[in-house]
Amino acid sequence: GQQLNQSPQSMFIQEGEDVSMNCTSSSIFNTWLWYKQDPGEGPVLLIALYKAGELTSNGRLTAQFGITRKDSFLNISASIPSDVGIYFCAGQDANNAGNMLTFGGGTRLMVKP
Amino acid sequence: NAGVTQTPKFRVLKTGQSMTLLCAQDMNHEYMYWYRQDPGMGLRLIHYSVGEGTTAKGEVPDGYNVSRLKKQNFLLGLESAAPSQTSVYFCASSPFWGGYTGELFFGEGSRLTVL
Numbered sequence: 001g002q003q004l005n006q007s008p009q010s011m012f013i014q015e016g017e018d019v020s021m022n023c024t025s026s027s028i029f030n031t032w033l034w035y036k037q038d039p040g041e042g043p044v045l046l047i048a049l050y051k052a053g054e055l056t057s058n059g060r061l062t063a064q065f066g067i068t069r070k071d072s073f074l075n076i077s078a079s080i081p082s083d084v085g086i087y088f089c090a091g092q093d094a095n096n097a098g099n100m101l102t103f104g105g106g107t108r109l110m111v112k113p
Numbered sequence: 114n115a116g117v118t119q120t121p122k123f124r125v126l127k128t129g130q131s132m133t134l135l136c137a138q139d140m141n142h143e144y145m146y147w148y149r150q151d152p153g154m155g156l157r158l159i160h161y162s163v164g165e166g167t168t169a170k171g172e173v174p175d176g177y178n179v180s181r182l183k184k185q186n187f188l189l190g191l192e193s194a195a196p197s198q199t200s201v202y203f204c205a206s207s208p209f210w211g212g213y214t215g216e217l218f219f220g221e222g223s224r225l226t227v228l
Contacts, residue, residue, distance in 0.1 A: 009153065033215035042117070042203050042219030043156070088155060090215060100171070101211050103148075103155035 003027060006089050006104030013079055014112050021107040022073040023089035031092040032065045032072035033101075038085045046087075047074070069094070081111050115139050119204050119220035126194045126227045134189040134223050136204030144207045145187040146171070146217065147179060149200040156203065162187055163210070194227045201225075 006023045013019060023032070031050055035043035047058050049065035049072065056063055062075045072091070076083055089104040117138045126132055136145065143164050148156040158171030160179040168179045176198060178190045187206075191198060201224050205217040 004155070006155070031215055040221070042205070042221050043217075044219070045216055048215050090156075092215070099210065100158060101215060101217070103157070105153045105155045 003093065003102050004089060004091065004104035006107055008107055009105065010108040010110070012110045012112065015079060015081060017079050019076040019079055019083070019109060020073060021087060021089075021109075022071060023091070023104045024071045025091065025093070025102075026070070028069040028094045029072075029091035030069075030094045032063070033090040034061075034063050034072075034074045035088040035090060035103075036085050037088065037106075043086075043088055076109075079109075079111050081113050083109060084111050085109060117204055117206055117218050117220035119202075119223045121223060122221065123224050124226070126191075126225065128195060128227060130194050131190070131192050132194065132225075133191075134202055134204075134225075136187045136189070136206075136220060138185055138187075138204075138206040138218070140206060140208070140218065141184070142206035142208050142218070143184075144210055145181065146205045146207075146211065147177070147187065147189045148203045148205065149173065150203060150222070151200050159189065159202075191225075194225075196227045199225060199227045 034046045037043040047063040054065040060077045086106045120135045146161040147159040162181040165184040180188045201222045204220045211217045
């Protein structure tokens, strides 16, 4: 079953505001990833994190791999209307023999112009 | 710039009917996956393939079958559709095992409704 708790489930913000979302797991992860799904499209990889404590930016997006290896967060600064979509965290469980990816339930972001 | 292409994009089935979803990728990727997306549940892996002629079960394989006769194609079949299989299905591919790198390339999705 699903092992990742992603929050919040949805956010409705004003254009220009900063956004923060996070994912927590009950087990240690080796990899943390953040994907974005635009309406009617498939998810696209935004940021990949491979090392505990790693902080990585991609334009206005910043993500961090938690020191405990059980969490990750994604920040979006100065949101714009095209940031609308569903953001998924995903990771590879260190205890998963098949090294499968596990996805969080998603955070639906809505931006009011 | 085709990438990963799924057909059909939309389909409505009656309970008990069968159908096949086709996924085609033009990136010469070894690995291919089928996921289903349900509200609040994220993406759950149905089946995957590590190369031509191979398939394996993922997290939620029951009620589905797959085949990978050609490297570029990965088919997902529903033998006897049930309302619980109403979902959006995504195909993905990757050059390396997705669990290690996370770099999956997704198609646009196929929305299936089972009445």
